[in-house]
Amino acid sequence: MIEVRGYQNRRVAVLGLGRSGLSVARALMSGGAEVQAWDDSAEARAMAEQAGLALTDISRPGALEGVDLLIVSPGIPHLYPAPHPVIAAAWEAGVPVDNDIGLFFRSLGHADWSRHDSPPRVVAVTGSNGKSTTVALIRHVLAELGRPVQLAGNIGRGVFDLDPPEDGEVIVLELSSYQTELARALTPDIAVFTNLSPDHLDRHGGLGGYFAAKRRLFAEGGPDRAVIGVDEVEGRFLANQIAMGAADDRVIRISSGRKLSGPGWNVFARKGFLTEWRKGRQLAAIDLREMRGLPGAHNHQNACAAYGALRALGVGPRDIERAFRSFTGLPHRSQLVAEAGGVAFVNDSKATNVDSAAQALRAFPRIRWIAGGLGKEGGIAALGPHLGNVVKAYLIGHSARDFALQLGSTPYEICETMARAVARAAEEAEPGDTVLLAPAAASFDQYRDFERRGEDFIACVKQTLARREGTADRD
Known part of the structure; x- marks a missing residue:
């Protein structure tokens, strides 16, 4: 404590x-x-x-x-x-x-750091999507390298349940907009902004208030280094606000899908390759395509954010690459839970909004999509451009019929329950397909939280595959 x-x-x-x-x-x-x-x-x-x-x-x-x-x-x-x-x-x-985050930073500032040869450091990650994977990836790399590290905040433990940090330890915090908005002190050594998409707008009075809540992590205390996703206009604004010039490498700009240029410090992913540029020259490149724990462009963005934070901590590119390869992903976030007969079963129950579901739908080539739950405002209308990889949708929960009306020409089946959706998707899947749970909705109509929904998906997959194996044995 x-x-x-x-x-x-x-x-x-x-x-x-x-x-x-x-x-x-x-x-x-x-x-x-x-x-x-x-x-x-x-x-x-x-x-x-x-x-x-x-x-x-x-x-x-x-x-x-x-x-x-x-x-x-x-x-x-x-x-x-x-x-x-x-x-x-x-x-x-x-x-x-x-709130507890503001009190944590003020309490940490009172700590007696004189006993440390290398003072502990705090990395804080915020943004709309990818926060959990980013912090888990940072923690995984540091742990693989034998460096002391603890994880807390919006994931894992409360911040005051951390152990007193030891010499050279890194504390990695995932911070939501609810946490950054009210904290009276925000003084991480390294702050990370992954991306921004509309969410929690009623709580923040609109998109501007939502962004302002996240911006406080960078404006209140002034981190030594800022890793900022610049794929949205808000990220580009934030990077410009912090940097004193084009070559100011206190800001590490990251992107997924486009090359970043200029004399500053840039990390970007294109066509499955992560590349680091600094002071006008390439320093490193990593092939992310075969890393099973980091599928899709959205996870490549998460990899860029984690890579930027790790480089700011002084970790070398080759050490980062080796540790990336052993990362298996987080539960309920593009989690590969089974493979059978050439069909993959992926649990992305954390995809509770349209933007995160869109990222998941772009990550796999042929998808049997399980979606639905307690739909949010606008339903899934905005997912129309991202349905090209969907072979068929299997709809569950309160919003199943509303979602069906927004699917256009995409084939669908109203399944109501997770068990039926998994069974039907597995029955119809062909080699090369991915049965993907990416609900694009909250879970509260049928489940206590998205974790319980993901656990039910995993249980249903195991039961379905076990029944299939039992039938094959009898045959």
Whole structure:
């Protein structure tokens, strides 16, 4: 655990007692703070009490009197579509509002680094898509090289559940817009921006607010190095805002699909090859085409982002290439779960929006596509240009019939359930096909979260293949 510094014998309220809320409450108590914890959910309060937290209803009028700080969990709205009443009360009472990420950076800054020969460093990754794969890839490469590394944030552990960093350790954080928007301190050594596509627009008051939330990671603390995806206009704007000139190599620009030129530091992927250019000359190239853990252009973009961060940490190109080859991917993100009879089964349950589903649909040549769930605004209409590789769609969940109306001439079947969709896709698949779960929808109509949906897909694939093998044995 990393203790919260600077709040000994002071009163701190914690609103929201999920993973991050429980983590920060424990860290505050360990650092000597007087914690007043609360959650609107009775179930969450019961779990917090089981974990040994004393509860105080901070939603009562006047409950924030004498409180020095309010810590808010990421999922709680603080501005749009409307501020939570406790946050509004904190504003009226003059109580500073922060989250666990801001408190983490402030606590880390209080740490005694003098005992380290090589001070620990923090790499923080944000963006719309690819964050999880990028941070996992950075962690994988460093671990393969025997360097101490920990992963936290929007993936894995809460930031305060990290172990105190050792000499030369790298802390890799995945940060969502919910986390960067409210944090009062954001001071990573290296900050990474993968890309931007519309998401969470109601929470941020539109696309501009969404981008502004992510931009704070680069504007608040000023990282030593910034790795920025420039395939969208927002990334190009951000890179220009930071760089002092064309040759300023504090900014590493990355792209998937186009060559980057100029005297600065550039990393790009084209036709399956990752290339690094710096000061007008090529330094390295990596063939990504046969790396099974990094299929498709979207994963090549993730590879560029991870490569840029690793180079900023001083890792050599050949060491990065060797470690890339052993990366198997993350669960529920272009995860190869089985191959049988020349047919691949790929779990991309994390593809919960149109943009991430489009990336998955471009990654494989012949696709039996399992899609559907709780559709988002606009459905899958925007996926029309990306359906060329889809042999047939197998639609599940609440939005199955709505999605069917937006498929144009693409063949489809309404399957309703995951079990039927997997069985039908496997039955009709031919050698060279990929049965791909890329829902383009939220999971909450049938599943608790996208992880549970992906696990069901894997279970259904195993059951289907086992039945097929049993039938073959009987024959």
